[in-house]
Amino acid sequence: MNKLLDFRSDTVTKPSEAMLQAMVEARVGDDVFGEDPSVKLLENLSAAMFGMESAIFCPSGTMTNQIAIKLHTQPGDEVICDSKSHIYNYEGGGIAFNSMCSVALANGDRGRFNATQAQELIKKDDIHFPNTSLISVENTMNKGGGACYDWKELEELSSLAKSQGLAFHLDGARLFNALVAKNENPRQYGEIFDTISICLSKGLGAPVGSLLIGKTDHIKKAKRIRKAFGGGMRQAGFMAAAGIYALENNVERLATDHNNAKILASELSKTSFVEQIIEPETNIVIITLKELITPEIFLDKLKEINIQAVHFGGQNIRFVTHLDLNSNEINEAIERIKKLEL
Numbered sequence: 001m002n003k004l005l006d007f008r009s010d011t012v013t014k015p016s017e018a019m020l021q022a023m024v025e026a027r028v029g030d031d032v033f034g035e036d037p038s039v040k041l042l043e044n045l046s047a048a049m050f051g052m053e054s055a056i057f058c059p060s061g062t063m064t065n066q067i068a069i070k071l072h073t074q075p076g077d078e079v080i081c082d083s084k085s086h087i088y089n090y091e092g093g094g095i096a097f098n099s100m101c102s103v104a105l106a107n108g109d110r111g112r113f114n115a116t117q118a119q120e121l122i123k124k125d126d127i128h129f130p131n132t133s134l135i136s137v138e139n140t141m142n143k144g145g146g147a148c149y150d151w152k153e154l155e156e157l158s159s160l161a162k163s164q165g166l167a168f169h170l171d172g173a174r175l176f177n178a179l180v181a182k183n184e185n186p187r188q189y190g191e192i193f194d195t196i197s198i199c200l201s202k203g204l205g206a207p208v209g210s211l212l213i214g215k216t217d218h219i220k221k222a223k224r225i226r227k228a229f230g231g232g233m234r235q236a237g238f239m240a241a242a243g244i245y246a247l248e249n250n251v252e253r254l255a256t257d258h259n260n261a262k263i264l265a266s267e268l269s270k271t272s273f274v275e276q277i278i279e280p281e282t283n284i285v286i287i288t289l290k291e292l293i294t295p296e297i298f299l300d301k302l303k304e305i306n307i308q309a310v311h312f313g314g315q316n317i318r319f320v321t322h323l324d325l326n327s328n329e330i331n332e333a334i335e336r337i338k339k340l341e342l
Contacts, residue, residue, distance in 0.1 A: 001306060002305065002306040002332075002336065003306065003329070003332075004306045004307075004308065005306065005307045005308070005325060005329055005332065005333045005336075006307075006308045006324070006325075007307065007308060007309045007318075007319040007320055007321070007325070007333070008308050008309060008310050008318075008320065009202070009310070009320050009322075010174075010202040010203045010257070010283060010320050010321075010322035010323075011201055011202055012322070012324070013201075013205045013322050013323055013324045014207075014324060015205065015206070015207050015242055016205065016323075018245065018249070019205065019206070019242050019245045019246070022241045022242065022244065022245040023238045023239070023241045023242050023245075025241070026038045026237045026238050026240065026241035027237060028235040028236075028237035028238060029235065029237065030234050030235065031057070031232070031233050031234060031235070031236045031237070032227075032232040032233070032234060036235065036236055036237040036240065037237065038236075038237030038238075038240040038241050038244070039057050039236050039237050039240040041240070041244060042055075042057055042211070042240040042241075042243045042244050042247075043055040043056065043057055043211065045244060045247060046198065046211045046213055046247065047213055049186045049187075049247070050186045050187060050189055050190035050196060050213050051186075051187040051190040051191065052190040052196070052213045052214060052215070053214070053215050053216045053219070054213070054214065054215065054216045054218075054219035054220075055211045055212065055213040055214075055219060056211065056212050056219050056222045056223055056226060057209060057210075057211055057233075057236060057239075057240055057243070058209070058210050058211070058212060058226060058231050059208060059209065059210070059231055059233065060208075060209075060210055061086075061171070061173045061197055061198075061199040061210040062090075062091045062092075062094065063210065063226070063229060063231050064197035064198075064210045064211065064212040065086070065087050065091060065094075065136075065169075065171050065197050066087075066091060066094045066095075066098050066099070066229070067212055067222045067225045067226055067229065067231075068136075068169045068195045068197060068212055068214075068222070069087065069094070069095055069098070069099050069101065069134065069136070069169070070098055070099045070225050071195075071218055071221045071222055071225060072133060072134045072167035072169060072194070072195070073099050073101050073133045073134055073167075074131070074133070075099065075100035075101070076100065076101070076102075076130055076131065077099075077101045077102075077130055077131045077132070077133040077134070078101060078102045078103065078104050078123060078129075078130035078131065078132050078133065079095055079099075079101050079102075079103050079104070079133070079134045079135075079136055080103075080104045080106065080118050080121045080122070080132060080134065080135045080136070080166075081103060081104075081105065081106070081135075081136045081137070081138075082105065082106045082107070082108045082111045082112070082113050082137070082138070082141070083105040083106065083107050083108075083111075084108070084110070084111035084138075084141060084142075084143035084144055085111065085136065085137075085138050085141075085143075085171065086138055086142055086143075086171055086173065087136055087138070087171055088103055088105065089143065090142075098229070101130070101133075102130050104121040104123075104132070105121075106118060106121060109144075109147075110141055110143075110144030110145060110147040110278070111138060111141035111142075111143055111144035111147060112137075112139075112141055112144065112147055112149050112150075112153065113137070114153050114156065114157070115153070115156035115157050115159070115160045118135055118157060118160055119160060122164055122166070132164070132166060133166060133167060134166060134167045134168075134169060135157060135160070135161050135166055135167070135168050135169070136168075136169040136170075136171060137149065137154070137157065137168075137169075137170055137171070138170075138171040138172075138173070139154075139170060139171075139172060139174075139175055139178045140174040140175070140177050140178045140181075140281070140282050140284070142173070142174070142284065143312070143313075144278075145278035145280060145281075145284050145285070145286040146174065146177065146261070146280055146281055146282035146283055146284030147281055147282075148177075148178040148181055148182055148281050148282065149178070151182070151184065151188070154189075154192060155192060158192035158193070167194045167195070168192065168193050168194050169193065169194060169195045169196075169197070170189065170193045170195070170196045170197065171197050172189070172196050172197055172198045172199075173197065173198070173199040173202060173210075174199070174202055174203060174282065174283075175189070175196070175198050176198070176203060176204060176251050176254060177203055177254050177257075177258070177282040177283055178282065179251075180251065180252065180254045180255050180258070181254075181255075181258055181281055181282050190213070193214075194214060194215070194218065195212060195213065195214040195218055196212070196213045196214070197210060197211070197212050197213075198210060198211050198213065200242070200243040200246050200247070202322075203250070203254050203257060203283060203322060203323070204243075204246035204247065204250045204251065204254075205246055205250050205322075205323050205324075206239070206242040206243050206245070206246040207239065207242055208239050208242075209239050209240070209242070209243050211243075250323065253323065254282075254283070256323075256327075257282075257283040257321040257322055257323065258280070258281075258282050258283055258321075260283075260321040260325065260327060260330045261280040261282065261283045261284065261285050261319075261321045262280055263327075263330055263331075263334075264285050264319060264321065264330055264333070264334065265277055265278075265279065265280050265285045265287075267334045267337075267338070268285065268287055268319075268334075268337065269287075271337065271338065271340075272290075272342075273289055273290055273293050273298070273340070273342045274287050274288070274289065274290070275288045275289060275290045275291070275315065276288040283320055283321045283322065284318060284319075284320050285318070285319040285320070285321070286312055286316050286317070286318050286319075287316070287317050287319070288314075288315050288316055289315045289316075289317060290315075291315065293315075293342050295311040295315060295316075295317060296311075297342070298317060298342065299311060299317070301340050301341075301342060302337070302340075305336040305337070305339075305340070306336075307333055307336060307337065
């Protein structure tokens with residue numbers, strides 16, 4: 001049987017031998033007591049990368065996002081985000097469940113909204129309306145096909161937030177993809193955001209873990225919220241060691257994933273069953289199937305040739321390239337898909 005080629009997500013990667021060795025050799029302690037040296041090293045490393053004061057290590061990006069929302073808001077407040085954003089669509093209704101906040105939705109370009117759109121969503125000071133307290137953006141934008149924000153738009157959103165006394169949070173689950181694709185410096189982001197969430201278990205290849213980065217007082221409050229969320233971990237240094245390895249070794253190689261995504265998109269665009277394709281900026285390829293082909297049938301056909309992808313709403317299918325799919329395997333996937341009979 002053909003080797004399984006899994007394009008469902010960059011979360012499916014397995015630790016490399018070198019990463020596993022780093023985990024085995026990790027120095028550990030009880031992180032809830034603040035005694036795990038590897039966790040401390042990871043938190044200090046990530047904060048320094050972004051030129052920010054402090055960081056907290058958590059099990060997931062959903063948790064780091066939800067902690068950030070809670071520390072920036074009060075019950076009854078409102079959060080501005082895009083209608084395609086992960087915090088709104090894929091975090092289990094956490095904004096309402098955890099923070100008891102409502103949401104004002106922008107309809108941006110592939111999930112990227114601008115300061116003008118955000119300004120229109122800020123509520124005036126009136127007892128009939130919720131209090132707007134937070135603007136949250138996502139970079140890269142998952143549902144936008146891995147789209148990257150233009151830096152000027154982020155600066156303008158930051159200026160708006162500051163002028164209105166609002167917090168500014170970044171869901172940076174795939175931020176390193178944007179940094180590599182746009183040749184940006186993480187310290188730029190540290191200068192304009194109040195809090196930044198980064199994920200280690202997507203393109204960077206760690207098995208688990210995300211970080212929330214921000215000011216010392218924010219992270220102190222975040223530790224209390226993490227405890228209440230049940231996110232305190234004990235000898236977490238084994239996972240932190242994987243995160244350290246990922247940050248030190250797996251960032252620049254993201255360019256390979258981006259190139260593989262472009263090759264995959266170019267070849268899929270030539271097939272008879274694709275109606276439209278979003279030109280990938282990073283490692284996410286979204287195709288729109290022609291109406292006569294249902295996503296369920298298409299995914300079943302992919303399974304028959306040992307390829308996995310995901311339905312992404314409507315006629316859309318998402319493919320994600322990652323470090324466990326090399327260029328030969330990308331070409332192999334293309335050859336298999338070209339032979340599909342639909």
